[in-house]
Amino acid sequence: MEILKTLYDEVIGFLGIGNAWDILQTGDYSVLTTYEGITAFIVPLIPLLVLLEFILGLVYKKPDTKVYKVNFLIYVFNRFVGRFIAIAMVVLLIGWLQPYAPFQTSATWYWFIYGYIVWEFGHFLYHYWGHKVRLFWCLHSTHHAPENMNLSVTYAHFFLEAPYADTVRTTVCILAGLEPTMLFAIMFIDGTYGAFIHVGENMIKDARFGALGKFILTPSHHRVHHAKNPLYMDTNFCNLLNVWDHVFGTYQEEERKEKIRYGITRKMDSGNFMDVYFGEFAALAKDVWNAPGLKNKIAYIFMPPGWSHTGEHQTAKMVRKEYMEEQTV
Ligand SMILES: [Zn+2]
């Protein structure tokens, strides 16, 4: 019976419906005007959508079982480790760095806009390095392994990625003077939206969202980010506002003639938890081991994926550039 109770608590925990359920039972809806009240009903949105999308997949007979299976295993694994380290990092960093901020912002709407743009910059940095520094790519590649898109991809992360991401984002935000409550509010909005942009074709076929796509990052933009087509490689690093992709020249729209192929370029088994989770570490270890001299060994750790000591580089930047040149001739 103990096991059933634990399982029940885990399901309620995954769905995040505990707080909403309490509110429904008390019948006191006045709490809906509070932060806690609102989050109680927003938190369950993504898990419920994951379930709905999975059911739609079954209806269309395209449930992407392999992706769901591995992402579920990853969710279970991270559930017990990653989140706690990330929360501890955020709390520590706020304490350490706040005294060094040149000024402090307050909780007003204009500082909120400022805060969001700063947060997006932190997100851009963490995400860009996650693609351009081989060691960080080891942390991030788990998220890019799935070969089709659905909301369960939201849970596909190596357990140390959240601490790494939150370290970069929190450092940027706190040094830029963001107030911790504002930081947490932005984190929450961004986390929820960041989950939603993984909605798959089974639920929303065309996710360009018309003119809205000019101002915000749509699921279509994020599908492009998850693609291994040369044209799409290493583009769209932002999360909700794609301002920094425009600034740094990494913005790319989904082209109708270029059908998205999801996944990473390394030969791998996306249905194998060990390969999805540790495959890039194994590949890096092999390259470091085989590289001649200490300088080359260190270079493998910090240079972009695809860098080679022989000079025969196959980085995303080069592959994309070659492709663009082929297109113009
Ligand atoms: Zn990425």
Ligand SMILES: [Zn+2]
């Ligand atoms: Zn993603």
